[in-house]
Amino acid sequence: MRISVIGCGYLGAVHAACMAKLGHVVTGFDVDKEKIDALRRGEAPFFEPGLPALLTEVMATGRLSFSDDPAAVAGSNVHFVCVGTPQVSDGNAADMTYVDAAVTSLLPHLADGDLVVGKSTVPVGSAERLAEQIASTSPGATLVWNPEFLREGFAVKDTLHPDRLVYGVPEGDAGARAVEILDEVYAGPIAEGTPRIVSDYATAQLVKVAANSFLATKISFINAMAELCEATGADVTHLAEAIGHDERIGRRFLNAGLGFGGGCLPKDIRAFMARADELGVDQALSFLREVDAINLRRRSRMVTLASEELDGTLEGRRIAVLGASFKPNSDDVRDSPALDVAAKLRELGAQVVVTDPEANANAKARQPQLVFVESAEDAVVDAELVLLLTEWPEFVQLDPVALAKLVDSPRMLDGRNALDPSAWRDAGWTYRALGRGKH
Numbered sequence: 001m002r003i004s005v006i007g008c009g010y011l012g013a014v015h016a017a018c019m020a021k022l023g024h025v026v027t028g029f030d031v032d033k034e035k036i037d038a039l040r041r042g043e044a045p046f047f048e049p050g051l052p053a054l055l056t057e058v059m060a061t062g063r064l065s066f067s068d069d070p071a072a073v074a075g076s077n078v079h080f081v082c083v084g085t086p087q088v089s090d091g092n093a094a095d096m097t098y099v100d101a102a103v104t105s106l107l108p109h110l111a112d113g114d115l116v117v118g119k120s121t122v123p124v125g126s127a128e129r130l131a132e133q134i135a136s137t138s139p140g141a142t143l144v145w146n147p148e149f150l151r152e153g154f155a156v157k158d159t160l161h162p163d164r165l166v167y168g169v170p171e172g173d174a175g176a177r178a179v180e181i182l183d184e185v186y187a188g189p190i191a192e193g194t195p196r197i198v199s200d201y202a203t204a205q206l207v208k209v210a211a212n213s214f215l216a217t218k219i220s221f222i223n224a225m226a227e228l229c230e231a232t233g234a235d236v237t238h239l240a241e242a243i244g245h246d247e248r249i250g251r252r253f254l255n256a257g258l259g260f261g262g263g264c265l266p267k268d269i270r271a272f273m274a275r276a277d278e279l280g281v282d283q284a285l286s287f288l289r290e291v292d293a294i295n296l297r298r299r300s301r302m303v304t305l306a307s308e309e310l311d312g313t314l315e316g317r318r319i320a321v322l323g324a325s326f327k328p329n330s331d332d333v334r335d336s337p338a339l340d341v342a343a344k345l346r347e348l349g350a351q352v353v354v355t356d357p358e359a360n361a362n363a364k365a366r367q368p369q370l371v372f373v374e375s376a377e378d379a380v381v382d383a384e385l386v387l388l389l390t391e392w393p394e395f396v397q398l399d400p401v402a403l404a405k406l407v408d409s410p411r412m413l414d415g416r417n418a419l420d421p422s423a424w425r426d427a428g429w430t431y432r433a434l435g436r437g438k439h
């Protein structure tokens, strides 16, 4: 198939490369010329394991090209819309400006029989509105909604081997034909047995935000339990393990700590609440307000614990922060709990030194007043307190004995429950963690 991918950010760049890997001829288009120039050189514009090698492999076949010219999408039969839907600056809703602009720029290049495939995460009702817009100028083209569930850090694997495919299609022949085309696009994963669910537009859009709401709720549930553990002296890691053995609950996404961040879960639950409000069913999602509040409370709890560790005085105290990205194996700092905590501590007067294996540059662009260094060893020199805020493997594997020799005072606050408490305590550290023992 001839495929265009509109928007080559985290989602679009991976999607374009994976579609080429599946044998299609792909043109990636983005308005960001710098990003396109990098992709044309075969460089991933962000850190994503496996993407650079995949780009090199598929670009050598000649099946993948990139352009900053909107007309480059002409001639493709399937057009994936992968642009951003961030939170609006003055509220909780999703900003649909980029999706609207992307579809508008696509319209003049659509031919009869073309498929427009929405992949961005949008408020329910958007597909119906965009389908009308497309029908008014290009009645021969069809819109389908095909939400994406990839995780950063595993994006290539998740795209090539998704755990499910969801198609939201219109009724009638156009919908049936759209299913046939999408089945051809995803022939590889379907042959591997990937389940696919065919439904209407509204359901497909809702599946995406429902899935992210469930994941966010699961994380906030365990973090609420962490609050109880802190009040009672219990250990949330044992609690998670114990309830996780119940297959109906499951252990995944029960890692208590600093909570969720990134470019998806926080903004998606807020946009979902905003949309429910518009639909007059805000009560149905009122629990998500609490999910958000529990999540944000973990960040302030970390700041409080840091202050307590330093006898209530943050002013002028040297704090080392390990981690800036919202999770390991990503350089994404959008709504990063780690960066948020580091910035707050600095605001309160601490001398904060941050290090992240991949996210230093992105983090510095957002928080230029923070000091960034290249390694954990550099960050902890003379530190009175060390905070582990993103559980990169290189941080989890740090040697507490060697590190103790570099710090001013061996105090560790583990914001991700990622370290072995006894190893750190045996090496002379004061070790405290969120949800583990009485504070």
Ligand SMILES: NC(=O)c1ccc[n+]([C@@H]2O[C@H](COP(=O)([O-])OP(=O)(O)OC[C@H]3O[C@@H](n4cnc5c(N)ncnc54)[C@H](O)[C@@H]3O)[C@@H](O)[C@H]2O)c1
Binding pocket: 006, 007, 008, 009, 010, 011, 012, 029, 030, 031, 032, 035, 082, 083, 084, 085, 098, 099, 101, 102, 105, 119, 120, 121, 122, 148, 149, 150, 151, 152, 263, 264
């Ligand atoms: N990042 C993820 O892991 C992930 C996973 C699943 C779904 N999503 C959803 O996918 C969408 C994209 O997310 P992202 O993380 O890739 O965002 P992003 O900000 O990394 O990328 C968006 C890209 O769209 C480009 N763009 C903006 N307007 C454009 C236009 N009119 N024409 C062409 N390009 C344009 C931007 O320059 C940018 O490169 C969002 O709706 C997000 O919720 C993201």
Ligand SMILES: O=c1ccn([C@@H]2O[C@H](COP(=O)(O)OP(=O)(O)O[C@H]3O[C@H](CO)[C@@H](O)[C@H](O)[C@H]3O)[C@@H](O)[C@H]2O)c(=O)[nH]1
Binding pocket: 121, 148, 149, 150, 151, 152, 153, 212, 215, 219, 252, 253, 254, 255, 256, 257, 258, 259, 260, 261, 262, 263, 264, 265, 268, 326, 327
């Ligand atoms: O037990 C857990 C699991 C995750 N997290 C945090 O939750 C956030 C999100 O993690 P994850 O879901 O792995 O990252 P994303 O790449 O943002 O992926 C989510 O958001 C994507 C965009 O919508 C979806 O496609 C994915 O399915 C969904 O998992 C991160 O800050 C993690 O540190 C926890 O605190 N505890």
